[in-house]
Amino acid sequence: MIQLGHTYRDKITGFMGVATGYVQYLTGCNQVLLAPRCGEDGALRDSQWFDQQRLTHDNFHPAVTLDNGATPGCDKAAPKR
Secondary structure, eight states, rough: OOTTTTTEEEEETTOEEEEEEEOOOTOOOOOOEEEEEOOEEEEEOEEEEEEEEEEEOOOSSOOOOOSSSSSSOOOOOOOOO
């Protein structure tokens, strides 16, 4: 079972990040959105979706917890045209 806020590694590519999203499909190919840490230069790296069965839990990194009680919602404003 995937737990949001926990760190996972993709078995195929080695990509590692914190699970920030989870989607269940009717077809059963559930996917997890992994957000990686910033690069050494401090630049943000893009999050990526992976099939759930490709992921292994990383016990080294502590789980991320957020208190959304005062400011629930998205971390970025909606796109504008």
